Amino acid sequence: MAVSVKNYTNRFLVIAILAIMAVWALLFYAVIMDEVYDNIDDGLKNQKILILREAYVNPDIIRNSTEFGINQFRILPAEGEEFTDENHFSKEFIYMPYDEEDEPYRVLRTGFYGKDGEPYTLEIRTSTVEEDDFLINLAISLTVLYFVIVISIMIINHYVLKKAWKPFHQILRNLGKYRFGDVRSFEVVPTQVKEFDELNERIRQMIHRNEEVFDSQKRFIENASHELQTPLAITTGKLDILLEDEDLTENQLIKLSEAKQSLLRMANLNKSLLMLSRIENHQYTDVHQVNFNALLQELMRDLEDIIEHREIYLDYQEEGQFCFSCNRELAFVLLSNLIRNAIKYNIKGGKIYIDVHPHTIKISNTSATDGLNPDHIFERFHKGVQDSQSNGLGLSIVRSILENYPQLSLTYAFVDGLHEFRLVQK
C-alpha cells in the first residue's frame, strides 16, 4: 500500500535514530565510566602520597591506622611474600550504613617501607559510582530523549514537509486540469524547491512535445484534405461534362452517375474533416451574441418541407430566449446537425420535440432504434446500425464545437422511447 512520503521517511527515521542512540549510549557509558575511574584513581594516588609523607613524619599513624576510620585508610604490616609497592586497584562491595546495604568502593592497595624499615601494606578506599543505578538512569533519560526527538521530528516533518510538498500537490491539481490540445491549460507552479522546479519544467516539455505531435497530426489531416479538394474538383467536373453528352446510352449514364455519387460522398467526407480540423484549430474566431431561437426557427423553415414529406410531427416550444456568445456559423452547424439527425433517424409519421428554455435546449425524437451508447455516439466514424450512408462525423463535429465552448454541454439520454439531446448553457 502506498504511504505518504512523510510517513515513509518517518518509518526509517524512527528505526535509524533508535540504532544511532543505542550505539551512542554504549560509547557514552564506556567513556564516562573510564573518566570516573580515572578521576577516583587519581584522588586515591594523591591520598597515598599524603599518607606516606605523614607516615614518615609521624610514625604513630602506622600503629593507629590498622582499621578503616574516618579517613578511610588502614595500614597493616605486610607479609614478606605479599609485599609489592605497585598500585593495585580493585572494586569491592562494602556495607554502608547510610544505604544499609553493600555499596561499590574503589580500593587502592600498595606497599611501602616505614621509617623503621618494616614493610607495610596500605589500603585506601573511597565510595564510587553505582554502575547499575547509573546504567538505569542513563537508559531512562535516553529513552525519554529518544521519544522527544522522534516526536519532535514527526511534528517538524509534518509541518515542514507539508509546506515543502505544497507545490507538488499544486502541480498535481494543475495536471488534472490539463486538457489535450490546449497548452495553456497546464499552469507552471512557481516554487523554491529545485526538484519541483525540474518537475515543472519536465512536464512543460512533455506537454509541449505531445502538443507538437498532436498539431502535426492535425496539420496532416488538414493538408491531406486540402490536397484532395483539387483532384476531386477536377474529377467531378469532368464527370459533369461527360454526363452532358447526348450520345451516352442509359447504361453508361447510370454508371457515370453512380461514379459521381461515390465521388461526392468522398468530397463530403473531406469537407467534414476539413471543418473538424478548422474547429479544432480554433479558426472560427468571429464571436457574437447568438440567439439560438432564431437559428432554430431558420432551420425549421429550411427543413419544413422535408419534415412534412416524411410526415413527421414537429412540436416546437419556446419558454424563453437561449442566447449565447459564440461563432454564429458554428452555432448553426451545431443545431443543424442535431436537427438533421433527428429527422434522418426518425420514422415515417414519427415525432420531434424541441423545447427551448433560457439555459436549455432539448431536442428529442422518435426512432426505429433503441437507446444509443452515449460513450460512443460522439466518436469519429461511429455509425449506427441502419446507417450506411452517413460519414459518421456529424456528432464529432458537434463535440468539437462544444469543446471550443466549455460553458456549453450536451448530454444524450434515451427517455420514454425518445432519443433526447439536451444542450445546456452553464
Next chain:
Amino acid sequence: MKILLIEDEVEILRTVKEFLEGESFLVETAQTFDAALEKTLTYRYDCILLDIMLPGGNGLDILTAMAELSIRQPVLILSAKDSVEDKVLGLEIGADDYLAKPFHLSELLARIKSIIRRHAQQGDRYIYYKNAMLDPDSRELSVSGTNVPLNRKEYDLLYYFMSRPNKLLEKTVLAEAVWGDHVDQADNLDFIYSQIKNLRKKLKEAGAEMDLQAVYGVGYKLV
C-alpha cells in the same frame, strides 16, 4: 456574356472553360496572379471566377486592388480552402459569392447566373423559359402572367432547372441543393422525387409549356 476564369490548376481550368463555353459563355483565362491582376483591372467582364491561391499572390489581393481603383466587377470566389475567414473577408472586400471546391458545374452555373442577374438591369433580373417567368427576388413563379404558388423547396428546384433548361440535372445534385449535405440518403432522393411530382402537377395545372422529364434513373431535365 464574358467570363474571366482565374485558376492555376490546368485541369480545373480546362474543365470549367469547356463547360462554360458549352453554356455559350465567352471564357478568358488567367493562370497567374499578375496575369489575373492585369486582366481584371483592364477589361470588363460579366463575371470573374477567382481562385484564392494563385502562383505569385493571394486572390484576395486582386479584390483589394479592384476596390482601391473603384473598379466594380461581379466576382465569384472559388476556393479549395473553404475557410471561413477567406469567405467572410472575400465577401467584405467585394466578392459577390463564394463556392468551395469541389463543386458541381451546374451549381457553379446557377451561382454565375444569379450574380449576373443581380448586376443586370431591372428587366433582366427575371428568368424566362417559354411562357414561365421566375422572379428570384420575391421567389415567385408566374406562368402566362398568373402567379403559381410554390413551397420553398419547389422554388429551389425550379430555379435550378430554369438556370439550365434542356440539361440533365442529377438527383444527387438536386438533393444537395435542397438538403445541404448527406446527399445520397435514399430518403432524400425519395423526397426529391415527390417534390418534382408536385412541381410537375403544378406546372401542368398552370398550363406551363415546360415540363420536367425523367432521364432514366439518373435525374431530370427541363424541356
